[in-house]
Amino acid sequence: LAKTTQPISMDSYEGQEVNITCSHNNIATNDYITWYQQFPSQGPRFIIQGYKTKVTNEVASLFIPADRKSSTLSLPRVSLSDTAVYYCLVGDKDSSYKLIFGSGTRLLVRP
Amino acid sequence: GAVVSQHPSRVICKSGTSVKIECRSLDFQATTMFWYRQFPKQSLMLMATSNEGSKATYEQGVEKDKFLINHASLTLSTLTVTSAHPEDSSFYICSAPRGQGHHEQYFGPGTRLTVT
Numbered sequence: 001l002a003k004t005t006q007p008i009s010m011d012s013y014e015g016q017e018v019n020i021t022c023s024h025n026n027i028a029t030n031d032y033i034t035w036y037q038q039f040p041s042q043g044p045r046f047i048i049q050g051y052k053t054k055v056t057n058e059v060a061s062l063f064i065p066a067d068r069k070s071s072t073l074s075l076p077r078v079s080l081s082d083t084a085v086y087y088c089l090v091g092d093k094d095s096s097y098k099l100i101f102g103s104g105t106r107l108l109v110r111p
Numbered sequence: 112g113a114v115v116s117q118h119p120s121r122v123i124c125k126s127g128t129s130v131k132i133e134c135r136s137l138d139f140q141a142t143t144m145f146w147y148r149q150f151p152k153q154s155l156m157l158m159a160t161s162n163e164g165s166k167a168t169y170e171q172g173v174e175k176d177k178f179l180i181n182h183a184s185l186t187l188s189t190l191t192v193t194s195a196h197p198e199d200s201s202f203y204i205c206s207a208p209r210g211q212g213h214h215e216q217y218f219g220p221g222t223r224l225t226v227t
Contacts, residue, residue: 034215043115043204043218044155087154098145099206099216101155 004088009106018075020105022088025069031090033064033071038085038104047086048073075107083109114138115207117219124195124226132190132222134161134205140185141207145216146178149202161188161205195226 005023012018024033032051036044048055050062050071061074075082087104118133134144142163147155159180160168167180179191192199203222209215 036218038155041202041221041223043206043221045218046215049215098157098160100157101147103154 003100004090004102006086006088006102006105008103009108011108011110012078013110014079015077018078018082018107018109020073020075020086020088020107021070022073023070024088024090027068027090028092030092032092033062033068034089034091035060035062035073036087036089038087044087078107078109080109080111083107115205115217115219117203117205117222119222120220121223122225124224126196126226127194129191129193130195130224132192132203132205132224134188134190134207134219136186136207136217139207139210141188142185143208144182144188145206146180146188146190147204147206149204149221155204158190161190163188192224195224197226200224200226 032049034049035047037047038044048057048060048062050064052064052068055062063072073086085104085106087101089099114137116135116137122130124130144161146158148158149155157170158173158178159170161180161182163182163185169175177193179193182188201224203224204218206216206218209217
């Protein structure tokens with residue numbers, strides 16, 4: 001399972017766009033990139049998943065360059081409720097689904 | 112709505128006693144479930160993989176005799192912390208894969224265990 005590296009923390013203000021970049025230099029050909037969000041004392045929640053280029057859903061966008069060695073989670077116009085820890089994970093869709101969490105990025109959104 | 116539930120949400124027990132935590136998949140079957148532990152301000156640490164009808168697979172450093180896992184049905188996995196000690200106090204979270212071909216997992220709300 002590929003290791004991921006993210007910034008430990010980020011600060012932002014309400015209404016701003018936040019981009020969190022994750023490095024995964026050893027990503028395998030069959031690996032997908034998945035992002036989860038976790039609030040204090042809750043289980044993680046799936047945000048978005050992608051393999052290459054760009055994926056967008058109602059919550060976020062995920063940008064993946066051609067070499068796939070990194071990915072960027074983009075949160076448009078964040079609000080105070082987006083304050084959470086964001087985890088980037090890579091893994092094979094057809095594997096045993098085992099997820100190894102990295103340190104995550106603690107995002108603080110200020111008023 | 113929640114698709115994976117955990118019970119209890121929080122529990123306080125005395126040192127030396129055992130505590131059972133249940134993880135249920137709602138409206139779907141899960142032949143595999145995962146158990147994590149999370150200490151304050153830290154990331155989730157995978158403890159073990161729970162396999163329906165067979166023995167659980169434990170991660171390195173996790174004592175299988177202390178953390179007993181039983182996956183007796185396709186919708187229920189239980190984690191029993193035996194002879195709990197204060198250092199076992201933590202947030203325990205389970206998860207279940209969405210299904211074949213999906214990497215997405217559903218996580219339970221977690222169980223806060225405090226051992227006094």
